[in-house]
Amino acid sequence: MTDATPRIIWTPGADRSVAETILRALPDWFGIEEALVGYVEASGAMPTATAWIGDKVVGFASMEQATPAACDVHVIGVLPDCHDQGIGRLLIGALENRARSQGARFLTVKTLSSSYPDPFYDRTRGFYEAVGFAPLAELPLHWGPDNPCLLMGKALA
Numbered sequence: 001m002t003d004a005t006p007r008i009i010w011t012p013g014a015d016r017s018v019a020e021t022i023l024r025a026l027p028d029w030f031g032i033e034e035a036l037v038g039y040v041e042a043s044g045a046m047p048t049a050t051a052w053i054g055d056k057v058v059g060f061a062s063m064e065q066a067t068p069a070a071c072d073v074h075v076i077g078v079l080p081d082c083h084d085q086g087i088g089r090l091l092i093g094a095l096e097n098r099a100r101s102q103g104a105r106f107l108t109v110k111t112l113s114s115s116y117p118d119p120f121y122d123r124t125r126g127f128y129e130a131v132g133f134a135p136l137a138e139l140p141l142h143w144g145p146d147n148p149c150l151l152m153g154k155a156l157a
């Protein structure tokens with residue numbers, strides 16, 4: 001019998017094929033090829049928490065230290081057939097623990113703003129709010145006018 005409890009393994013960078021496989025399984029979120037390739041490249045050089053169930057990778061999240069006080073979630077993805085099973089929350093919890101251990105007091109994430117209507121990113125913002133993030137600032141030009149950015153963050157207790 002396989003243990004269905006997800007577990008987290010940290011690596012200094014994301015495994016390229018794992019990151020690419022997961023992001024390509026999420027075309028409604030990562031459908032811009034140039035952006036997808038950028039996430040795969042960048043996450044390869046960032047501390048990465050990978051979620052495993054048995055011998056299967058089901059999700060990953062990469063993080064960078066943006067300032068001494070704040071770490072930023074660079075990318076997070078969970079395989080679609082594993083959504084809504086607590087894996088995203090587990091990954092964010094792992095990032096929070098690591099951010100705290102690095103001296104950070106805040107965890108931030110940039111996502112698509114609601115000023116660009118998109119049902120998939122509505123779900124993403126709902127997830128971030130459920131795990132404790134709040135909207136901090138609209139950054140309409142950060143990714144360009146076609147991709148308005150919302151900065152979200154949470155204080156690390």
Ligand SMILES: CC(C)(COP(=O)(O)OP(=O)(O)OC[C@H]1O[C@@H](n2cnc3c(N)ncnc32)[C@H](O)[C@@H]1OP(=O)(O)O)[C@@H](O)C(=O)NCCC(=O)NCCS
Nearest residue numbers: 076077078083084085086087088089111123124126127130
């Ligand atoms: C966002 C994502 C990582 C969340 O992972 P997940 O494993 O499905 O999320 P979880 O099951 O851990 O959900 C955690 C909490 O968020 C809540 N949640 C999830 N979607 C929600 C929504 N649309 N509205 C409100 N709450 C939501 C869950 O109910 C759960 O709360 P609970 O623990 O109190 O029940 C995953 O859905 C995903 O890969 N999405 C596509 C990629 C993406 O959006 N990446 C981020 C780009 S910025």
